[in-house]
Amino acid sequence: MADTMQFDLVSPERRLASLRVSAVRIPGADGDMTAMPDHAPVITTLRPGVLHVEGPEGTAEYVVSGGFAEINATSLSVLAEKAIPLNEVTRAHIDEMIEDARAAHEAAKETFKNEPGPVDDAAKLLADMVAMGDHINV
């Protein structure tokens, strides 16, 4: 069994990381999961959270929001709309993201008065954002 796999973290604006890793903890939409080499192929959407990367050269953490991860036996690609190394995150980043989520939630409440689906989704997104902010605690 291979003990490392290729890990790519890309956002639309740049490639944040491309290296060999041994395990990555992904904040999946249905719950956190850890991907290691020889994982079964999975595509999952992300919820706002912290991506925890473990590799031969140490660990790294990124705050990610929106997007998806593509996992297969030899590689893992995370495509996130927003991705910031954890140590560069400031309260302002979090507040901005929470503010965006709140605005989206309000907008959803306006547009989809009779459909609970999108409103619940937006509410969940908002809750996830707040939870992430509390979790990181910067």
Next chain:
Amino acid sequence: MPSLKDLKNRIESVKSTRKITKAMQMVAAAKLRRAQESAEQSRPYTERFNAVMGQLAASVGGSDSAPKLLSGTGSDQVHLLIVMTAERGLCGGFNSNIAKLARIKAGELIRAGKTVKILTVGKKGRDALKRDFRDKFVGHVDMTEIKRVAYSDAQSIAKDVLARFDAGEFDVATIFYSKFVNVVTQNPTAQQIIPAAFEAPEGAEASTIYDYEPDEEAILADLLPRGVATQIFAALLENGASEQGARMSAMDNATRNAGEMIEKLTIEFNRSRQAVITNELIEIISGAEAL
């Protein structure tokens, strides 16, 4: 025959024009490098994204419950043309080529009896299309303040477009932008973004069977709106690089033309100066002979 002073002034003015075009060319070259870098850096994201979307679309696309963004509204009566151009001129045929393509396409659609709506991004495209399609404009996005295109800019355009789509304002959306090939070639391109058309990945990749979490349709519903933003972002970056490339080669031409003009004017200037000297000499000599 212009006087010596006129010629001299003329040469001076062309010289300062050349200085300006030379400076613009150098600025464009520097900006081009930056624009190309950003375009390059966004490419891995776009490529992966499209590959995954292609897979998903292939597996869900056939079903009736496929999202509207993928399968369309079932009609193609109302077309939204999103025309993306630069905010500034002096970049050769860049803006007018995009506007021309949009104009041809709009004309075709109108002749076919479709309704056309136009959303402009960038001032120059708006100016170019104003005369023929003023009544078709539904919106304009101003990019003057934006020095460097960020993903959030594409997101806000996408949000606007998606809101219009949800409100049933149009059935098909097409973006017009210029693809950057190299400094001398930029191809004006029309690309349909709604309903989304993803190229299915070929061969080996397609054979991997993925598990989807949550399920395929939920992922697709989540990702399709992001796909619109991604494509708009990619188009904005291509456009940025194309604009600078077009400006660079236009200014290079202008600089060269100014150089040629200066040479020509200098020759003319020297000739007429020679003629004046000869004239004076003849006058002196004939004056001396008369004594």
